[in-house]
Amino acid sequence: MAVLVVGSTAFDTIETPHGKRERCLGGSATYFSLAAKLFTTVKMVSVVGEDFPDEHRELFATHGVDTEGLETKPGKTFAWSGRYSADMNSRDTLDVALNTFGDFQPVLPESYQGTKFVFLANGAPGTQASVLDQIDASAFSVADTMDLWIDTARDELGAVLRRVDGLILNDEETKMLTGESNLIRAGRKVLEMGPKLVIIKKGEHGSFLFSNYFQYALPAYPTDQVVDPTGAGDSFAGGFMGFIAECDSLSLWNMKRAMAYGTICASLNVEGFGVDNLVAATRNQLERRYQELIQFVSL
Amino acid sequence: MAVLVVGSTAFDTIETPHGKRERCLGGSATYFSLAAKLFTTVKMVSVVGEDFPDEHRELFATHGVDTEGLETKPGKTFAWSGRYSADMNSRDTLDVALNTFGDFQPVLPESYQGTKFVFLANGAPGTQASVLDQIDASAFSVADTMDLWIDTARDELGAVLRRVDGLILNDEETKMLTGESNLIRAGRKVLEMGPKLVIIKKGEHGSFLFSNYFQYALPAYPTDQVVDPTGAGDSFAGGFMGFIAECDSLSLWNMKRAMAYGTICASLNVEGFGVDNLVAATRNQLERRYQELIQFVSL
Numbered sequence: 001m002a003v004l005v006v007g008s009t010a011f012d013t014i015e016t017p018h019g020k021r022e023r024c025l026g027g028s029a030t031y032f033s034l035a036a037k038l039f040t041t042v043k044m045v046s047v048v049g050e051d052f053p054d055e056h057r058e059l060f061a062t063h064g065v066d067t068e069g070l071e072t073k074p075g076k077t078f079a080w081s082g083r084y085s086a087d088m089n090s091r092d093t094l095d096v097a098l099n100t101f102g103d104f105q106p107v108l109p110e111s112y113q114g115t116k117f118v119f120l121a122n123g124a125p126g127t128q129a130s131v132l133d134q135i136d137a138s139a140f141s142v143a144d145t146m147d148l149w150i151d152t153a154r155d156e157l158g159a160v161l162r163r164v165d166g167l168i169l170n171d172e173e174t175k176m177l178t179g180e181s182n183l184i185r186a187g188r189k190v191l192e193m194g195p196k197l198v199i200i201k202k203g204e205h206g207s208f209l210f211s212n213y214f215q216y217a218l219p220a221y222p223t224d225q226v227v228d229p230t231g232a233g234d235s236f237a238g239g240f241m242g243f244i245a246e247c248d249s250l251s252l253w254n255m256k257r258a259m260a261y262g263t264i265c266a267s268l269n270v271e272g273f274g275v276d277n278l279v280a281a282t283r284n285q286l287e288r289r290y291q292e293l294i295q296f297v298s299l
Numbered sequence: 300m301a302v303l304v305v306g307s308t309a310f311d312t313i314e315t316p317h318g319k320r321e322r323c324l325g326g327s328a329t330y331f332s333l334a335a336k337l338f339t340t341v342k343m344v345s346v347v348g349e350d351f352p353d354e355h356r357e358l359f360a361t362h363g364v365d366t367e368g369l370e371t372k373p374g375k376t377f378a379w380s381g382r383y384s385a386d387m388n389s390r391d392t393l394d395v396a397l398n399t400f401g402d403f404q405p406v407l408p409e410s411y412q413g414t415k416f417v418f419l420a421n422g423a424p425g426t427q428a429s430v431l432d433q434i435d436a437s438a439f440s441v442a443d444t445m446d447l448w449i450d451t452a453r454d455e456l457g458a459v460l461r462r463v464d465g466l467i468l469n470d471e472e473t474k475m476l477t478g479e480s481n482l483i484r485a486g487r488k489v490l491e492m493g494p495k496l497v498i499i500k501k502g503e504h505g506s507f508l509f510s511n512y513f514q515y516a517l518p519a520y521p522t523d524q525v526v527d528p529t530g531a532g533d534s535f536a537g538g539f540m541g542f543i544a545e546c547d548s549l550s551l552w553n554m555k556r557a558m559a560y561g562t563i564c565a566s567l568n569v570e571g572f573g574v575d576n577l578v579a580a581t582r583n584q585l586e587r588r589y590q591e592l593i594q595f596v597s598l
Contacts, residue, residue: 086480089480181386181387181388182503182522182524184521184522184523185523188523202504204481204482205501205504205505206504206516214594215521216595216596217518217521217595217596218518218596218598219517219518220516222483222516223481223483224481224483224487225481225484226481256597256598257598260598293598296514296515296516297515297517297596297598298555298597298598299517299555299556299559299592299593299596299597
């Protein structure tokens with residue numbers, strides 16, 4: 001089965017202790033797609049400006065990412081610039097120009113109708129809701145969010161949470177959303193807000209999965225060289241959703257395996273600049289890391 | 300097999316968001332012993348003052364903790380007082396009176412000779428070295444340490460690391476000891492300093508085990524109510540070493556299982572004040588949590 005993603009496409013300028021890259025291909029929909037394409041075909045809904053080069057469109061096409069839903073609008077593409085701290089645990093945003101992404105109103109092409117697996121990357125809850133209006137009621141939908149929306153659009157976010165099947169967010173966002181400092185309690189509290197599935201990403205400390213029926217903890221794949229953390233969360237989501245869509249099964253066992261592929265995609269991604277490693281990744285490489293991860297975490 | 304521990308015995312005055320306790324039984328050797336006694340007999344080497352009450356000695360005795368090595372010296376018992384932050388991720392030390400622990404010179408009683416499993420709780424590296432001089436060369440020895448010694452006694456600590464079989468320390472201490480912010484690299488760097496086994500404790504994020512032959516990651520037991528974090532690290536060490544000593548085996552499988560019992564002992568401990576929960580714990584309770592942990596972490 002294919003997976004559909006709605007999110008941003010951007011030009012990222014990234015500075016880490018390992019170097020600097022100017023205007024590389026980025027954005028949540030980009031990272032998600034280039035991870036999910038390792039498992040299944042991806043249908044992307046996003047927006048760019050007239051400065052978006054054909055080579056990026058071709059990159060998507062050659063990797064099985066359908067860009068019929070990638071709208072080109074007059075003006076420029078969303079551009080972001082940031083600098084990571086020495087230990088890469090924090091970053092400063094140096095510049096953001098939303099440009100054409102500023103009033104992004106996603107419209108699903110006819111050909112995307114009926115997609116059973118949908119990821120709403122981080123975005124305004126109102127925009128996420130407009131996507132939920134356009135997909136099948138039976139689709140398995142998972143949303144991401146961020147501190148900004150928890151802070152400024154809590155009611156709208158609450159409405160989205162009552163409609164989606166799953167929520168992926170990081171530990172700080174989970175604490176902020178629930179007011180709970182204990183992540184186990186916090187995870188359960190998010191379940192009460194609506195989603196049947198809650199995934200809490202903890203970066204190098206791994207991830208939790210909460211449902212009303214089980215809880216699961218997975219350490220992160222043991223990456224010993226982080227080059228550029230940009231897109232780690234979206235790569236995780238891409239690996240998770242891509243694997244779920246490939247299996248077309250929501251069994252407990254598949255959920256756990258999908259978490260493993262999520263951390264593996266994130267690990268590959270952060271070991272290189274921008275999307276370099278996702279573009280170069282092979283399924284064999286994933287499977288090798290999957291076996292390593294099993295060794296690393298098996299009791 | 301029995302396990303031997305050398306460390307502190309103290310009166311702790313603890314304030315957490317859940318309440319305050321005055322002068323309760325504490326210290327690294329105490330927490331370690333009351334966790335390890337769930338698996339095997341414990342031989343304790345520590346020091347107290349004349350104010351140390353008989354009821355505490357009786358508590359140790361009824362729980363299979365041999366206190367022949369618990370020296371009583373003129374003066375008072377080590378006393379510590381601290382207050383935890385609202386999320387309990389940090390604490391302020393309000394008062395420390397080392398008292399009789401100030402010039403602790405551990406002497407192993409004759410009856411402790413030949414103990415095959417030895418834990419050197421956090422203490423001055425010189426003191427730890429004096430214990431290594433007194434134990435069998437074939438004993439399996441594991442040390443703890445802290446930021447103070449990494450900072451002020453790095454050479455002496457380095458000498459201890461070249462002599463012990465294992466080191467248990469937390470994530471911040473590992474970064475400080477190695478100058479590495481990536482814990483995977485940091486863990487490997489500690490191995491180069493001498494120990495064949497390095498365990499990195501990450502609190503709620505679980506723990507890592509490093510050896511030259513394998514790496515292992517275990518999430519923490521999912522505790523949803525932390526009442527008092529005091530002694531978590533020593534309870535972990537007590538569960539780990541207690542289980543290893545009980546099995547009398549250093550196989551990979553036992554090491555992993557010992558990590559699990561370590562996090563389980565730590566989880567029980569932090570869910571109550573002081574040593575309350577360790578004193579009340581039963582082996583059945585441990586086994587129930589062990590099964591829960593397997594469910595929680597199994598891929």
